[in-house]
Amino acid sequence: MIGITSYGAYIPRLRLNRMAIFQHMGWFAPAIMMVAQGERSMCNWDEDSMTMAVEAARDCLRGMDKQKLDALYLASTTLPFADRQNAGILAAALNLKQNLVTADYSASQKAATTALITALESVKGGERDNILVTASDRRETRTAYFYEMWFGDGAAALAVGNQDVIAEYKGSHSLAIDFVDHYRGAQNQYDYVWEERWTRDMGYGRIIPQAVEGLFDKLGITMDAVDKLVYPCFFKGDHRKIAQMLGAGPEKLVDNMHEVCGETGVAHPFLMLVSALEQAGPGERILVCGFGQGANALYFEVTDNIRKLAGRNGVKGCLENKKTTDNYQKWLKFRDLIKTEMGIRAEAPTQTATTVLWRKNKMLLGLVGGKCSQCGTPQYPRMDICVNPQCGAVHTQEDYEFADVPATVKTFTGDMLSVSVDPPAIYGMVQFEGGGRMMADFTDCELDGMRVGLPVRMALKRKAVDKERGFVNYFWKAVPLPGASVAGAEALRFDDRVAVITGAGAGLGRTYALELAKRGAKVVVNDLGGARDGSGSGSSTPADEVVAEIKGFGGEAVANYDNVATAAGGENIVRTALETFGRIDILINNAGILRDKSFLKMTPENWQAVMDVHLNGAYFVTRPAMAAMKQNGYGRIVMTTSAAGLYGNFGQTNYSAAKMGLVGLANAIKLEGAKYNIKVNTVAPIAASRLTEDVMPPDLFEKSKPEFVSPMVLYLCSETCQSNGEIFNAGLGYFNRAAVLTGSAVQLGGPQSPPTVEQIHQNWKKIDSLEGARPLDDATAAIFDLLTPPSAESEAEADKAAGGDVGAIFEGMQSAFNAEAAAGVDVVFQFNISGAGGGQWFCEVSGGNCVVESGAHPKPACTIDMEAADFTALMQGKLPAMQAYTSGKLKLGGDIMKSQLLEKLFKIG
Numbered sequence: 001m002i003g004i005t006s007y008g009a010y011i012p013r014l015r016l017n018r019m020a021i022f023q024h025m026g027w028f029a030p031a032i033m034m035v036a037q038g039e040r041s042m043c044n045w046d047e048d049s050m051t052m053a054v055e056a057a058r059d060c061l062r063g064m065d066k067q068k069l070d071a072l073y074l075a076s077t078t079l080p081f082a083d084r085q086n087a088g089i090l091a092a093a094l095n096l097k098q099n100l101v102t103a104d105y106s107a108s109q110k111a112a113t114t115a116l117i118t119a120l121e122s123v124k125g126g127e128r129d130n131i132l133v134t135a136s137d138r139r140e141t142r143t144a145y146f147y148e149m150w151f152g153d154g155a156a157a158l159a160v161g162n163q164d165v166i167a168e169y170k171g172s173h174s175l176a177i178d179f180v181d182h183y184r185g186a187q188n189q190y191d192y193v194w195e196e197r198w199t200r201d202m203g204y205g206r207i208i209p210q211a212v213e214g215l216f217d218k219l220g221i222t223m224d225a226v227d228k229l230v231y232p233c234f235f236k237g238d239h240r241k242i243a244q245m246l247g248a249g250p251e252k253l254v255d256n257m258h259e260v261c262g263e264t265g266v267a268h269p270f271l272m273l274v275s276a277l278e279q280a281g282p283g284e285r286i287l288v289c290g291f292g293q294g295a296n297a298l299y300f301e302v303t304d305n306i307r308k309l310a311g312r313n314g315v316k317g318c319l320e321n322k323k324t325t326d327n328y329q330k331w332l333k334f335r336d337l338i339k340t341e342m343g344i345r346a347e348a349p350t351q352t353a354t355t356v357l358w359r360k361n362k363m364l365l366g367l368v369g370g371k372c373s374q375c376g377t378p379q380y381p382r383m384d385i386c387v388n389p390q391c392g393a394v395h396t397q398e399d400y401e402f403a404d405v406p407a408t409v410k411t412f413t414g415d416m417l418s419v420s421v422d423p424p425a426i427y428g429m430v431q432f433e434g435g436g437r438m439m440a441d442f443t444d445c446e447l448d449g450m451r452v453g454l455p456v457r458m459a460l461k462r463k464a465v466d467k468e469r470g471f472v473n474y475f476w477k478a479v480p481l482p483g484a485s486v487a488g489a490e491a492l493r494f495d496d497r498v499a500v501i502t503g504a505g506a507g508l509g510r511t512y513a514l515e516l517a518k519r520g521a522k523v524v525v526n527d528l529g530g531a532r533d534g535s536g537s538g539s540s541t542p543a544d545e546v547v548a549e550i551k552g553f554g555g556e557a558v559a560n561y562d563n564v565a566t567a568a569g570g571e572n573i574v575r576t577a578l579e580t581f582g583r584i585d586i587l588i589n590n591a592g593i594l595r596d597k598s599f600l601k602m603t604p605e606n607w608q609a610v611m612d613v614h615l616n617g618a619y620f621v622t623r624p625a626m627a628a629m630k631q632n633g634y635g636r637i638v639m640t641t642s643a644a645g646l647y648g649n650f651g652q653t654n655y656s657a658a659k660m661g662l663v664g665l666a667n668a669i670k671l672e673g674a675k676y677n678i679k680v681n682t683v684a685p686i687a688a689s690r691l692t693e694d695v696m697p698p699d700l701f702e703k704s705k706p707e708f709v710s711p712m713v714l715y716l717c718s719e720t721c722q723s724n725g726e727i728f729n730a731g732l733g734y735f736n737r738a739a740v741l742t743g744s745a746v747q748l749g750g751p752q753s754p755p756t757v758e759q760i761h762q763n764w765k766k767i768d769s770l771e772g773a774r775p776l777d778d779a780t781a782a783i784f785d786l787l788t789p790p791s792a793e794s795e796a797e798a799d800k801a802a803g804g805d806v807g808a809i810f811e812g813m814q815s816a817f818n819a820e821a822a823a824g825v826d827v828v829f830q831f832n833i834s835g836a837g838g839g840q841w842f843c844e845v846s847g848g849n850c851v852v853e854s855g856a857h858p859k860p861a862c863t864i865d866m867e868a869a870d871f872t873a874l875m876q877g878k879l880p881a882m883q884a885y886t887s888g889k890l891k892l893g894g895d896i897m898k899s900q901l902l903e904k905l906f907k908i909g
């Protein structure tokens with residue numbers, strides 16, 4: 001069988017918020033607002049197509065014997081050298097053997113798929129057994145251009161061969177059509193792009209369907225035989241339209257990653273294919289298309305081997321490891337779009353002596369040091385004499401590759417004086433596991449996230465660019481492992497802590513497991529692997545996959561497949577932690593199933609199944625876990641409740657009851673665990689998962705990744721968290737506390753005369769009121785509170801309403817007016833404020849004056865719709881305008897650009 005045997009991806013950690021481009025350049029090119037959603041990936045200043053290709057190739061080679069490769073292809077239109085084989089640099093960086101065919105594929109956006117077809121056909125022809133095809137692009141655009149928004153930077157790699165095939169190659173079809181939608185002249189830095197409409201209609205819209213139909217004819221299949229459809233097209237609407245044209249439903253279309261990454265040029269069909277493979281199961285059929293002066297279409301069928309693939313970053317891992325910036329100047333500087341004064345030190349010569357480069361090629365490009373064949377001590381650089389003072393043997397060094405050896409920070413400093421594109425320059429000593437140290441630059445990190453002992457991995461980066469001679473010099477730098485480096489004093493680490501997470505094979509639990517492991521915890525990944533409703537005998541795959549992912553980034557984890565809903569299962573989950581890691585510090589009761597039915601249709605079986613997993617499951621796991629925590633005098637437990645339990649939800653009586661039961665369980669455990677420093681808190685998450693895919697609206701589903709919940713759960717698991725017995729709602733990046741509140745007591749009747757029903761009726765308003773209601777610590781406090789009603793004066797105090805007065809804000813608006821900023825400004829703002837205290841007001845600014853009146857203006861230039869509370873927060877300076885806008889709290893109408901004047905015209909806050 002011939003086909004793809006492995007895959008890997010690399011998307012730079014930095015993302016540029018597209019709104020930041022609009023904020024800085026919208027004054028000049030307002031239309032770019034139309035594509036300003038989400039973020040684009042952006043190379044760090046020391047990254048380019050070569051460094052990204054190296055990372056994608058290394059990701060792809062995980063678990064493979066790289067010396068079995070007999071060819072290496074690199075596809076890109078942004079290669080660093082026009083005449084020095086770029087694939088050769090890649091081979092040196094990967095430290096591959098020399099009897100290897102290397103080739104660069106370039107000059108078209110379809111170069112990667114062309115290289116892939118060539119590789120597959122030469123394996124099929126029996127000439128070679130294993131070929132690595134890598135694609136990478138970092139395209140440049142002028143500032144304030146649509147393409148600055150659309151493009152992203154990234155790389156991906158695919159290994160093809162005839163053994164352990166994960167996606168069988170079924171055939172391909174190619175079209176060569178000299179259709180010039182854009183081009184980049186040999187002497188030019190930027191693409192010249194023809195009209196978009198033409199590119200969309202005549203290019204993507206015709207050529208991709210033609211290639212796909214050609215492939216269908218060749219293979220005698222139809223769209224029915226395709227489960228996933230991959231083709232790049234950065235016009236979102238047209239991306240969907242082409243699928244429709246081909247008769248493919250939206251479920252088949254693989255996302256073009258506009259919101260999260262942008263279009264990565266030659267690499268994009270590969271990146272999308274990697275993303276499709278990550279989600280694919282055995283038997284799924286994938287059609288991939290590359291577009292550019294014609295098109296290539298390839299057809300694959302996924303095999304069972306996909307399940308055996310070693311853990312890797314892939315697209316998923318890369319998308320999770322990100323740092324988003326709003327710093328547009330940084331973007332401009334990193335891309336060399338603005339010139340800054342670099343100082344005299346930057347004038348030091350950067351010429352590379354190619355003689356030295358040749359002599360030290362393995363050491364510089366392959367990070368190859370030496371290992372003493374007598375005492376086994378590794379060292380970098382390799383030298384004639386062993387550095388071990390007890391050994392000192394001469395000429396005993398053998399090649400030793402450091403690139404994939406786990407390492408940590410031994411020392412570091414941040415230096416504002418050294419020349420750096422991104423000061424401070426951070427550098428120091430790296431300590432390799434098993435021996436060996438080197439001085440290295442640290443990159444993809446911030447100084448306040450650095451610490452001694454931080455786990456790092458080595459990565460090839462640009463060391464310097466010699467513009468005069470057109471030479472790029474590469475060397476290895478140290479990069480903190482994803483999630484390992486967290487800003488300064490607040491860095492919450494879980495080193496040496498042991499965490500048990502139930503139901504961690506998917507959804508929220510998986511994310512908790514990954515995030516805890518990234519921060520140093522040793523994790524027991526429990527998952528039964530059953531169906532959504534808990535039926536079936538289960539599967540070890542979900543837990544195993546999460547463990548492989550954790551090990552893939554150097555973390556520690558063990559899988560457990562027990563059922564939480566049995567006493568023996570609970571005991572065994574805890575035993576797995578104790579036997580593997582010797583202790584247990586953290587327990588997250590997260591496993592869950594759903595069996596929704598309206599109450600009258602709720603069978604005892606469905607009632608019991610849900611009780612068993614959620615409520616009884618938490619009991620079965622928590623009891624042995626708490627016993628072990630008590631021994632250590634430390635523990636953090638998180639229960640998972642739900643809005644359905646806290647507030648009610650139609651059709652979920654079993655689930656709501658079980659989830660509220662967990663709150664009761666936590667209420668009692670908080671008291672019993674307190675003296676052993678065991679704290680229990682409860683989270684009510686909202687996240688996209690298989691439990692919610694059919695109950696959540698699709699647009700909300702997209703925005704509600706478990707990563708927007710997990711920070712709260714990690715905080716509740718941390719030593720820093722001192723809260724006990726509290727409940728928190730968490731979802732989409734929003735958090736608040738929920739609690740059982742008790743209102744003020746009302747005393748009726750007298751010592752000898754019980755109250756009457758009529759007295760209850762007469763006092764109903766007071767009894768029913770939650771005015772001044774509070775959470776109470778325990779049952780005793782509640783009884784005490786009931787028997788000690790507040791005095792008459794304190795009730796009067798509580799009557800004074802707190803909060804902002806919208807009317808008063810508009811009354812004060814005139815005095816907040818900044819007449820100087822209003823010169824030449826002629827505008828009417830209409831405010832429509834909803835909720836308590838709301839109403840309509842307008843501000844008319846003209847001739848340097850401002851008039852504020854209630855009511856609706858007949859011709860407002862710009863309308864502003866907000867909730868009263870949000871408006872008050874905005875005007876008090878507590879809610880930034882941009883945040884209000886992007887979160888949907890501030891809705892603008894009419895000439896929305898005029899709204900930017902508001903902050904200038906009025907002194908807000």
Ligand code: NAD
Nearest residue numbers: 503506507508528529563564590591592642685686687689
């Ligand atoms: P999910 O289905 O993706 O994950 C739940 C995991 O629990 C699955 O991997 C499943 O195999 C595992 N599991 C089920 N029964 C098990 C058992 N008996 N033993 C061991 N493992 C078992 O769902 P999710 O949305 O990630 O849910 C996680 C938790 O959060 C659940 O308790 C759920 O009720 C709760 N919750 C989720 C949401 C939400 O919006 N996703 C809202 C409220 C509450």
